[in-house]
Amino acid sequence: MYGLGIVKGLWVTVQHFVDTYTDDIRWLSKRYIDPDKLSYRQSSKGKGLFTVQYPEEKLEVPERFRYLPFLLYEEKPDGTKEDRCTSCGICAKVCPPQCIWIERTEDPVTKRPVPAPKAFFIDTDICMNCGYCAEYCPFDAIKMDHDYEIASYDRTGAHVYDKEKLSKPVSYYAGIRPTDYAAEEQARAEAEAKKAARKAR
Ligand code: SF4
Ligand code: SF4
Structure with a gap:
């Protein structure tokens, strides 16, 4: 009809x-x-x-939601923190708008580079939340955050995040992205097992 x-x-x-x-x-x-x-x-x-x-x-927000990147650190049983980042610089290289700036730590005696970041900055006004840094990091040291409430009255320095402001514990990451975290931990455990088996031969 x-x-x-x-x-x-x-x-x-x-x-x-x-x-x-x-x-x-x-x-x-x-x-x-x-x-x-x-x-x-x-x-x-x-x-x-x-x-x-x-x-x-x-x-x-869905688990796969991504806003700004953050750096992960391990919480050791003695209460200390250990950065996962080795300051390899890959994230800074692949970042399309080039908003990551890293300074590598230097051994005070030998002056040789140490695989840890002395300074790490992200200009969050320039970051376009693409997630490339997290995709390419070989150490699972940088991930995309869920926190989108970052407005501020300061237009000059407040949006350039330093290492302290960027760093969050691995437990936080496990809480916001449990599926990715579980998959990465399993891959890590399998890689460790393979390494141990090779050594035992
Ligand atoms: S966050 Fe990852 S890719 Fe970037 S410098 Fe650190 S270890 Fe390298
Ligand atoms: S999310 Fe994209 S734009 Fe932002 S810091 Fe990472 S690679 Fe750069």
């Missing part, structure tokens, strides 16, 4: 319209205090259309 498709389409629109208000009423008393609310509304069970009331409400 002519026009039936239009009527069906309009019925779907009306259902969405009504669902929007019934869902609003359902969550009204716990709109900003129930952490499950946003995740329910973003799930396939959520009905209607809704506006995220940022900053009181924040959209959950």
